[in-house]
Amino acid sequence: MTPITRRLALAATAAALGARDALAAFPDRPVRWLVGYPPGGGTDVLARLLGQGMGARLGVPVVVENRPGAATNLAAEAAANAAPDGHTVFTAGNETLVFNPALYKRLPFDAENGLRPLGLMARFHLVLCAKPGGAATPAAFVDAARARPGALDYGSPGIGSPHHLAMERLARDLGLRLNHVPYRGMAPVMTDLTAGTVEAAVLDMAAGAELIRGGRVRPLAILSAARLPGLPDLPTVTEALGLAGFEAYAWQGLTAPGRTPDDVAARLSRELAASVADPATQARMREIGLDPLEGGPEEHRALIAAERAIYTPLIRGLGLSLD
Numbered sequence: 110m111t112p113i114t115r116r117l118a119l120a121a122t123a124a125a126l127g128a129r130d131a132l133a134a135f136p137d138r139p140v141r142w143l144v145g146y147p148p149g150g151g152t153d154v155l156a157r158l159l160g161q162g163m164g165a166r167l168g169v170p171v172v173v174e175n176r177p178g179a180a181t182n183l184a185a186e187a188a189a190n191a192a193p194d195g196h197t198v199f200t201a202g203n204e205t206l207v208f209n210p211a212l213y214k215r216l217p218f219d220a221e222n223g224l225r226p227l228g229l230m231a232r233f234h235l236v237l238c239a240k241p242g243g244a245a246t247p248a249a250f251v252d253a254a255r256a257r258p259g260a261l262d263y264g265s266p267g268i269g270s271p272h273h274l275a276m277e278r279l280a281r282d283l284g285l286r287l288n289h290v291p292y293r294g295m296a297p298v299m300t301d302l303t304a305g306t307v308e309a310a311v312l313d314m315a316a317g318a319e320l321i322r323g324g325r326v327r328p329l330a331i332l333s334a335a336r337l338p339g340l341p342d343l344p345t346v347t348e349a350l351g352l353a354g355f356e357a358y359a360w361q362g363l364t365a366p367g368r369t370p371d372d373v374a375a376r377l378s379r380e381l382a383a384s385v386a387d388p389a390t391q392a393r394m395r396e397i398g399l400d401p402l403e404g405g406p407e408e409h410r411a412l413i414a415a416e417r418a419i420y421t422p423l424i425r426g427l428g429l430s431l432d
Contacts, residue, residue, distance in 0.1 A: 135195050135373050139170040143188050143199040145181030150295075151315035151399065152361060155231055156200055158393060159363075162384030163377075180269060180431060181205045182217055189223035193366035195373035199224065202361035203271060207416040211424040212269045212431045224364040226409035227378045230385055231399040232360035233313040234337060235275050237346070238320075239327040240305040247329045247349035250309065251283055259286040264298040264307040267291050269424075269431055271359035272298075272311040275332055278423055279311075282352050302326055313359055315398035332357040360402060362409045378405055 142160050146152045153175060160171035176184040181204055188199030201224055210220040218224070237247070244250035254261045265273035268291050280287050290307055292298045295316045302310045303325050311332070312321065321328045321340070330349040331337060334356040346355045363381050365374055382405060384390060391401045404412070 135376065136167050136169045138196060139172050140164070140167065140195070141191075141197045142171050142173045143184045143197065144173055144175050145177060145184035145200065145205065146175065147177045148175050151233065151313070151397065152200055152202075154397060155361065155394070155399060158390060159230060159381065159384045162387055162390055163380045166380040166383060167376075179217075180209055180212070180267070182209060182213070185209075185224065186217040188364065189218035189366060191366050193368035193370070195365065195369055195377055197366060198227065198377065199364050200230075200361050201226075201364040202359060203413075203416055203420075204269065204359075206364075206413050207420055208269050208271075208274060208424065209431075210417070211421045212429055214430070214432045219367065222367045225367050225369050225374055226406045226413070227363045227365055227374060228381045228385070228406060229360070229362045229402040229404040229409050229412065230381070231394055232358040232402045233271070233315050233398065234400060235272065235311050235313055235332040235357055235359065236317065236321060236340075236343070237276075237279070237309070237329045237332065238302065238312050238317070239309050239329055240302055240307065241326060242305065243308050243327055244329065245327065247344070247346070250329055251285065251350065253308075254280075254283075254285040254287060259288055261309065262288045262290050262307045263309040263311075264290045264292055264301055265310065266295045266298055267293065268429060271357070272313065274420055274423060275357035276309075276311045277427060278357060278419070279332070279346065279352075279355070281423065281426075282355065283350065299326075313398070318398045358400075360412070362402075362412075374406070 142156050144153050144156050156173045160173055164171035176187055184199060185205050188197055191197035239250060244253055263276055298310050299317060299320055301307050320326045328343050330346045331343050332346055336345060346352050385401055385403055394401050
């Protein structure tokens, strides 16, 4: 072996040992889990629930840090710029990685490479609802909207939210024109829907299950592919309105800084998958209106790509922008 060859071999060995040692040392301190919403909501509760399971498996605490603002972009920027050592993760759903790249001309992070998908966690079922005393059936809702183009008010928790874009997609596919009334969060939407201030809204089951099951609003159809066992009489949009293949959700996955080493990312993905698959965790998720969503990094990337193909043309066609 020549001196040059020997040095190259030693360097390769040292690099391999370094990578092994880095993996062996991970994690060496608590893992920070960034959430782009305030405490107490479904996203926060999900992070704390799964973080508890991941922390037990990793052997260190997982500490949730809430950084709300700018449609999750503040937390996404902090995650993308964090040290890529596995000690920072971030809840990134379709609002962060599907909608925001189309809603903002410039993002404070690289939406393609700044965040590394680690796996899926949960999805929120969405339900088309009318105000009390409003449309009694999906067909009646459509008829009312067609009778008054652009005059039927619906509320959403904000421009570019999954609820807003699901309703706009539904309106587009049905040939309707609705009047969007954006709010700051889901709570005021539900307050005004129950009061009859707005005529309709898309509610997620995590926030709106009590209103839906208690008859305080009129559920018309679920935007999922199949009926929910807990609401067996509520038809899907496909069944009620003939929109073949229509389904829309709010969903969430876990990400790490883009340059996180493969071995460390694989460990995080493995522990996340085990936490999501835990029967007690799944039961708790269903109790709070979440549907466990299993899938690793490849499934996470595939879902992002599939949803961008649906929602990027919709957002651009509506001329929506948050810049």
